[in-house]
Amino acid sequence: MGLETASAAGELATEPFVLADDFYQDPNASYDRLRARGPVNRVRFPDGSTGWLVTDYDAAKxxxxDPTISKVLKSPGARTALASNGGGNHLANSMFADMLVFYDxxxxxxxxxxxxxxxxxRAIKAxxxxxxxxxxxxxxEPATGDLDLLESYAIPLSMTSICELLGVPEQDRDNFRTWSTMLISSDHPNAVRMAxxxxxxxxxxxxxxxxxxxxxxxxLSELIAVGADEDRLTQRELLSMVFMLLVAGFETTxxxxGNAVATLLADNNSRAALREDPSRIGDFIEEVLRYRSPTTETTFRYTTAPVTLGGIDIPAGELIIISVAATGRDAGRFAEPDTIDIDRTDNQHLAFGHGIHRCVGAPLARMGGVIGLARLLDRYPDFELAPGAETEWRKSFVIRGLTNLPVRLRP
Known part of the structure; x- marks a missing residue:
């Protein structure tokens, strides 16, 4: 890239790119357009706030x-950056400020x-x-026939697993799911989500x-004991930690x-390969994490000093969000990124983040994905999309998942 081209790319990246409602149904079209403009772009997000969206793999890392890019939500700098960029809704409930992801x-x-x-x-393996x-x-329970695989299998498997892990009583789990859905979905007004x-x-x-x-x-009892015995967790820290683990652990897995099943419905080659060698299911799950990550955009960061990312100069006091979903389709990092390839080598995707904020629950999500898909394929290897079925992607900026997944099960 010549100096003039680089300069033009830098200027173009400062012009806000609007993520419209169609972004939720086809985010990769927006990611492609953004990458054509530059590795980092100023964007108007669906909630009306503005900031910088990183879609390039190397720029994301x-x-x-970068230690000058902070995650501390309750700092004066973060509050100023949020207010000046129209992101004040992030401050509507201070519970978010005590989450692990919002600390440096x-x-x-x-x-x-x-x-x-x-x-x-060792604990997760157990x-x-x-x-x-x-x-x-x-x-x-399902035997054969048409059903929504999310409602009857993927969601209850994930919900039961994370709730049992943390000790949420069975009779309370439906409420937990309702709260989680409201928090993650962009369909609900902010006041409803805060309630x-x-x-x-x-x-x-x-x-x-x-x-x-x-x-x-x-x-949960173990985390309480840590706070009591070693004085390492405040009550708000404990609340926020359990809040984060429940919502993130449930939704991601x-x-x-669901995304793995949706991918197999359109990829007979991968299905045949997994039928022939079920030990490859782990490789397939890694490809799904790269190709159709259930996590899309990270929680926000802000610049405490001027930084240069991907050749783009960004001032201090700016909001930054990394699109881990976009980085998985970066042709500069992955050959034929729009193709599923379970033989892909060096699949170092960023679906679970990178560095000190790498998702602590990644091993649990991976295990849940592998087991969930392996048991389904073992019992119903020839599942197919239910005749006449229509699917739709959730309207969420942080989770990439379907609202329903109607399939016909056939042993």
Whole structure:
């Protein structure tokens, strides 16, 4: 790229690119147009706020690793950046400010250590038999016929797994799902979403109190014990951590399974390969994470000093969001990015982030996706889209998933 071309790209990147309503149904069309303008672009987001969207793989890794780009939501700099860019709705409920994802070191390091211990590889691996048992029980019910695979399988498998892990009583799980759906969906007005936050937080407060008085063998009781014994978690930190783990853990795994099934419905070659060698399901799940990630855009960051990302100069006090979904389709990093290839080597996608904010629940989501798809293919290898079925993508800026997935099951 010559100097004149680079300069033109930099100027073009400062012109706001509007993400319209059609973005939710076909985000890759917008990502392609953005990449043609430059690796980082100023964007008007669906909620009306403005900021910079990173769609280039290398620029995304730069952003993840730059210590001058902060995640601290409750800092004065963040509040100024949000207010000046029309993102004040992020401040409507201070519960978000205490989430692990909205801390920088050293506070982030302290909180991350607590979660890492609870999500240790050995602890997650121990869940495999129970997740398999839940999947088999769900698949034993449908027999054959047409059904919504999200409602009857992917969602209850993910919801049951994460709720059992954290110790959410069975009778409360439908409410949990309702709250989560409201929070993630862009269909609901902000006031409705904030009301759901308040209800959810109130419920979690009561649950934490109950488990403080009568601990059980679950992760929530363990997190409470850490706060009590080592004085490492405040009540708000604990609330926010459980809030984040429940919502992120449930939504990511459910839609990883749904997106994997949706991909196989249009990819007979991959289905044949997995039927011939089920041990390749893990490779396929990694391709789904790259090609159709259930997480799309990260939570916001802001610049504390002027930075240059992908050759684009960005002033201090600007909001930045990384599109991990877009980076998976970056032709500069992945050969034939719009093609599913389970033989792809060096598939270092960014679906779970990068650096210190890499998703702590990634091993659990991967395991849930592999088990969920493996048990489905074992029992119903010839599933197909239900005749006359129509599917639609959820209207959400952070989760890429379908609203329904009507399939016909055939053993």
């Amino acid at each position: 730069e952003t993840f690793m 070191p050293p506070e982030h390091t302290r909180l991350r250590a607590v979660v890492n211990r609870a999500f240790a590889t 869940l495999e038999p129970r997740i398999t048992e839940i999947a088999d029980a769900l698949l034993a 759901a936050v308040q209800e959810f937080v109130g419920y979690l407060g009561r649950l934490i109190q109950a488990k403080t008085q009568a601990p059980e063998a679950d992760m 459910a839609h990883l399974i």
